[in-house]
Amino acid sequence: MFSAIISQLRTLWQILLHTFSGYETVQYPEEKPYLAPRYRGRIVLTRDPDGVERCVACNLCAVACPVDCIALQKTEDEDGRWYPEFFRINFSRCIMCGFCEEACPTYSIQLTPDFEMCEYDRQNMVYEKEHLLIDGPGKYPGYNFYRVAGKAIGGKAKGEAENESPPVDIRSLLP
Amino acid sequence: MSQSIWLTGIVIFGTLFGVIGGAAVLVWFERRLLGLWQDRPGPNRVGPFGAGLAIADVIKLFAKEDWVPPFSDRIVFIFAPTAVMIAMLLGFTVVPYAPGIHIADLNIALLFFLGMTSLAVYSVLLGGLASNNKYALLGGLRSAAQMVSYEVFMGLSLMGVVMMSGSFSLVDIVNAQENGWFIISQFLGFFVFVVAGIAESHRLPFDLPEAEHELVAGFHTEYSGMKFGMFMLGEYLGVILISAMITTIFLGGWLGPDFLPPIIWFGLKSFTLVCFFILLRAAIPRPRYDQLMALGWKVMLPLTLVNLMVTGAVILMMEA
Numbered sequence: 487m488f489s490a491i492i493s494q495l496r497t498l499w500q501i502l503l504h505t506f507s508g509y510e511t512v513q514y515p516e517e518k519p520y521l522a523p524r525y526r527g528r529i530v531l532t533r534d535p536d537g538v539e540r541c542v543a544c545n546l547c548a549v550a551c552p553v554d555c556i557a558l559q560k561t562e563d564e565d566g567r568w569y570p571e572f573f574r575i576n577f578s579r580c581i582m583c584g585f586c587e588e589a590c591p592t593y594s595i596q597l598t599p600d601f602e603m604c605e606y607d608r609q610n611m612v613y614e615k616e617h618l619l620i621d622g623p624g625k626y627p628g629y630n631f632y633r634v635a636g637k638a639i640g641g642k643a644k645g646e647a648e649n650e651s652p653p654v655d656i657r658s659l660l661p
Numbered sequence: 662m663s664q665s666i667w668l669t670g671i672v673i674f675g676t677l678f679g680v681i682g683g684a685a686v687l688v689w690f691e692r693r694l695l696g697l698w699q700d701r702p703g704p705n706r707v708g709p710f711g712a713g714l715a716i717a718d719v720i721k722l723f724a725k726e727d728w729v730p731p732f733s734d735r736i737v738f739i740f741a742p743t744a745v746m747i748a749m750l751l752g753f754t755v756v757p758y759a760p761g762i763h764i765a766d767l768n769i770a771l772l773f774f775l776g777m778t779s780l781a782v783y784s785v786l787l788g789g790l791a792s793n794n795k796y797a798l799l800g801g802l803r804s805a806a807q808m809v810s811y812e813v814f815m816g817l818s819l820m821g822v823v824m825m826s827g828s829f830s831l832v833d834i835v836n837a838q839e840n841g842w843f844i845i846s847q848f849l850g851f852f853v854f855v856v857a858g859i860a861e862s863h864r865l866p867f868d869l870p871e872a873e874h875e876l877v878a879g880f881h882t883e884y885s886g887m888k889f890g891m892f893m894l895g896e897y898l899g900v901i902l903i904s905a906m907i908t909t910i911f912l913g914g915w916l917g918p919d920f921l922p923p924i925i926w927f928g929l930k931s932f933t934l935v936c937f938f939i940l941l942r943a944a945i946p947r948p949r950y951d952q953l954m955a956l957g958w959k960v961m962l963p964l965t966l967v968n969l970m971v972t973g974a975v976i977l978m979m980e981a
Contacts, residue, residue, distance in 0.1 A: 487960065494945055501698050501944035510700040 521599035523625070526584045528600045529575055531615065532593065532624035539619060540594035540631060543570040547586035547595050555579035556586060565640030567632065573618060577603060578611040592631040596624040672764055676753050684897035689714040691939050698943040719890070727886035730792065737791035742881075742888045745784035745895030749902055752777035756905045757832045759915045759923035770831040771823065774906060775816050778861050782808040784895065785863070785870055789880035800879030803950065804870035807860055810957035814965040815857035818850045821972040822910055835914035842913040849968040851911045853961050858907065860957075862899030865942040869950055904934035 512519045521527070534540050543560035561571040586595045605611050623629065638644045645652035689704065689712060696703020707713035729738055755770035757763040767773055782804060789801020823829060825846065826837035834843075844851045860867040871879035881892045908914060908930040915923035917930075948956065 497944045498940060502940060504698045504700060507700055509702055511702065513702070 521601075523599065525599035526582045526587075526597040528577070528598050528603055529580065529582075529586065529613075529618065530596055530598055530620045530624065531573060531618040532596055532620055532622065532626075534630040534632075535623055535628055536630065537621070538567075539569060540592045540623075541570050541573065542568040542592055542594070542631065543573075544568075544591060546589040546591065550585040550589035552583060552585060553579045553581055567639050570615060573615040575613045575618060576611065577613060578608055593624070593626040593629050594631075596626075598624075668761075669764060672758070672762055676756075676764060677750065680750070680753055680898060680901060681894065683901055684894050685715045685719055686712070687897045687900065687935065688718055688893070691942070694936065694939045695943050698940065722887050722890035725886040727888060730794075730883050732793045733883060734791040734793065737787050738883075739888070741784050741788035741791060742884065742891035742895070743784075744787065745781045746891050746898070748777045748781040748784070749895050749898035752781075752902045753898075753905075755831055756902070757835060757909060757914060758927050762924060763832065766830060766832050769829045771819060771829045771834070771910075774831075774902075775812075775819075778815075778899070778902070779808070779812055781861075781895065781899065782812075784892070785880045788884065788892070789870075792880070792883040794883050796876045796878070797880050797882045800870040800876050800882070804863070804880060807867065807869060807953065807957075810954055811857045811860040811961075814853055814957070814962045815861060817962075817965040817969060818853040818857065819910060821847045821850045821968055824969075824972055824976055831909050831914075834910055835916065838913040838916060842911060842916075844911040847911065847968070847972070849964055850972075851907070853965050853968070854911070855907060856961060858903035859938065859941065860953075862903050862938075863896060864900060864938055866945040866947050867953065868947065869953060900935055900938050901931070904931045904938065907934055 532540055541558075543558055545558065545560070548554075548556040548558060555576040556574070557576075558573040559571040560568055562568055582597065582601075584597050587597050590596075603611070632639055632642065632647075634648050634650075636644065636647060636650060692714075693703040693705075693711065703711070704714045705711040707717050729735060752774050754764040755767055755773050757766065785804040786801045789797040789799075789804065792798070822834060822843050825843065826834045828834060828837070837843075856867075859865075863870050869879075870876075871881070876882070881889055884892060905927075908927060912930045912934075914930075915927045917923070917926035921929075
């Protein structure tokens with residue numbers, strides 16, 4: 487009983503000491519907190535260094551998404567490159583988990599340190615491809631999927647990618 | 662004679678508006694202090710230091726829909742919140758602020774104060790009962806049990822002071838403290854009275870009738886608008902009243918060094934106690950219900966009786 491009272495009085499004293507300990511919180515609209523570069527916020531679609539969109543419409547992000555907020559449709563251009571015909575993210579569902587970013591094989595979909603995306607109309611939270619695409623390469627400068635991947639597209643045959651040896655000629659007898 | 666009537670009138674209106682305004686400001690002040698102790702600024706947007714929040718809150722309360730549930734006991738439901746306001750405001754009539762500045766110097770002021778705070782319990786009880794709501798009923802039930810156990814030693818804890826000062830009049834009690842405040846000679850009584858005072862005004866850690874986590878909002882679950890506001894105001898009036906009473910009875914009331922006028926001393930002491938009440942809320946968690954009852958009957962009551970007996974014995978020995 488006595489120790490219980492002492493414990494309560496000690497609590498009171500320690501809380502009283504907090505009078506001098508300053509604030510932990512930030513006065514948000516005037517004073518913005520530092521957001522780390524890897525902060526998981528608004529989702530963007532990036533472009534490769536050549537300025538072509540990186541997304542190859544593989545659908546892995548849409549599959550990984552736990553809340554099914556990503557919708558896209560694959561199409562091809564005349565070179566045989568895959569790209570999304572439309573790419574739609576419903577941010578009113580998105581939980582900013584970053585699974586799409588982890589699933590993406592081409593570093594195309596990335597999360598950015600921005601969370602200020604309030605809207606008065608819920609429909610405005612649905613972002614189409616033109617809202618999502620940015621001009622730069624995002625967190626991974628210099629990476630170009632088609633330049634390192636083995637897939638043949640117009641202007642780049644098999645074996646011409648970086649660090650890729652030419653395909654084995656199975657009809658040749660040479661070693 | 663006419664001058665004293667004028668003075669009484671001024672004191673009455675000063676008390677009425679001062680205390681109600683103080684209670685409204687206290688809502689804001691408490692949130693600021695809680696914020697300070699929880700390492701955050703608290704409400705600081707409306708007006709200077711956020712003090713406009715007190716006005717904004719009152720406007721909001723008046724603008725809210727004042728809804729009486731159709732399943733409630735209508736008359737009692739409407740009467741309940743007024744009871745706490747009336748009782749608490751009547752309690753202020755006997756508080757002596759400074760020599761000559763008081764509304765009524767009753768010779769039974771202490772008993773009157775105890776009676777008024779006891780009447781305030783009816784507000785909680787009736788509110789809980791008339792709401793016809795399980796949570797409200799549980800809140801009212803808890804309040805009844807809490808009051809039954811805490812009223813007893815709240816009164817008894819003051820009897821030591823009455824024995825030492827030989828009077829129930831609060832003015833006499835303050836004057837009897839010229840040679841030393843009763844907090845020293847009656848420390849046990851002071852301790853018990855503070856605990857009982859917190860329980861009496863339903864403040865944390867003894868806010869079991871409300872207990873947001875368990876009972877939604879306890880006895881005022883069904884209340885809205887200004888009826889809820891009156892419960893709220895009554896609670897803060899209770900805090901101010903209990904602080905003023907502790908000041909008067911144990912901390913020497915208006916007595917203090919001469920460099921400040923007596924009424925300032927009274928205000929300062931009461932204000933410090935109000936801050937202490939808020940500190941209690943910031944620091945101490947709510948006990949379980951059976952723990953509360955056990956504390957009341959098994960610790961506080963024996964403590965009070967021991968204090969009473971020792972005080973009586975000492976007084977008899979000094980006289981002999």
